[in-house]
Amino acid sequence: xxxxxxxxxxxxxxxxxxxxxxxxxxxxxxxxxxxxxxxxxxxxxxxxxxxxxxxxxxxxxxxxxxxxxxxxxxxxxxxxxxxxxxxxxxxxxxxxxxxxxxxxxxxxxxxxxxxxxxxxxxxxxxxxxxxxxxxxxxxxxxxxxxxxxxxxxxxxxxxxxxxxxxxxxxxxxxxxxxxxxxxxxx
Numbered sequence: 067x068x069x070x071x072x073x074x075x076x077x078x079x080x081x082x083x084x085x086x087x088x089x090x091x092x093x094x095x096x097x098x099x100x101x102x103x104x105x106x107x108x109x110x111x112x113x114x115x116x117x118x119x120x121x122x123x124x125x126x127x128x129x130x131x132x133x134x135x136x137x138x139x140x141x142x143x144x145x146x147x148x149x150x151x152x153x154x155x156x157x158x159x160x161x162x163x164x165x166x167x168x169x170x171x172x173x174x175x176x177x178x179x180x181x182x183x184x185x186x187x188x189x190x191x192x193x194x195x196x197x198x199x200x201x202x203x204x205x206x207x208x209x210x211x212x213x214x215x216x217x218x219x220x221x222x223x224x225x226x227x228x229x230x231x232x233x234x235x236x237x238x239x240x241x242x243x244x245x246x247x248x249x250x251x252x
Contacts, residue, residue, distance in 0.1 A: 068135045068160040081132040081238045087163050089235030090115065099126075101167070103233040105174055106205065106213050106224055109167045112233075127164040131236070135160030141170065142246045145230050146223060147182075148173075149247065167233065174224040175217075183221060194228075201228050 069079060090100040096116065101123065103112035112123045131139065131152075139161050141150040152169035154161045186195045202225045205212050217224070224231065243249075 068137050068154065068157065070137050071140075074134075074136060079134055081134070081136065083236045083238055084126075084129055084131050084133070084163055086114070086126045086129065087131050087166055087236050089237060100235060101163070101233060103167055104211075104231050105171055105227070105233055106211075106231050109164070109171055112167055128159070128162050130159070131161045131163050131166045132238075137161070139166065139169075139236075140243070140247070141166075141236065142243055146226055148223065150174075166236065170233065174222065174227070176223050177220045178223055178226055197228050198225060201225055 085098055086101055088100060099114040099116040101112055102115055110122055113121055114123050114125065137154050137157055137160060139152040141152060150170060150173045152161055152166055155165050183195060183198065198221065202221055205217055205225055206215055208214055
């Protein structure tokens with residue numbers, strides 16, 4: 067069965083993240099592939115750690131992102147202030163590894179409201195704002211590792227990440243979710 071967030075909470079189910087969507091760690095075993103993906107670029111550029119650099123990811127794309135399978139995932143991070151809502155593209159199958167990467171990529175293309183940028187305060191906020199504008203211009207350059215003009219005008223969520231643009235896996239951390247959102251849930 068595919069569980070809704072409500073069912074996960076009622077059953078007090080513990081979600082186990084698919085190893086493919088888990089963090090690589092410092093020394094991942096060679097027989098445990100993880101996803102390598104720069105969120106600046108389309109999902110077609112993602113690959114498994116055990117595949118050659120020129121091979122796009124295909125094995126495991128439609129595998130469930132969690133066990134038990136869920137209809138929706140909420141992704142929170144210390145790298146950004148938003149909640150990313152990942153919905154299953156095929157509800158009967160639950161959220162897949164592909165749904166996770168596509169949802170992340172799509173939602174990181176959203177514009178950051180100017181008020182959110184101007185609200186950055188203090189030394190840390192000023193530093194982030196300065197770096198944000200530097201990375202904004204770099205991401206729109208013709209550099210080989212930049213998406214260039216395809217990002218369009220306006221600061222996007224992906225710019226907010228500064229240089230933290232490599233997908234580093236998902237971790238089920240109910241304590242952090244509770245701290246950040248004030249509620250539990252997948």
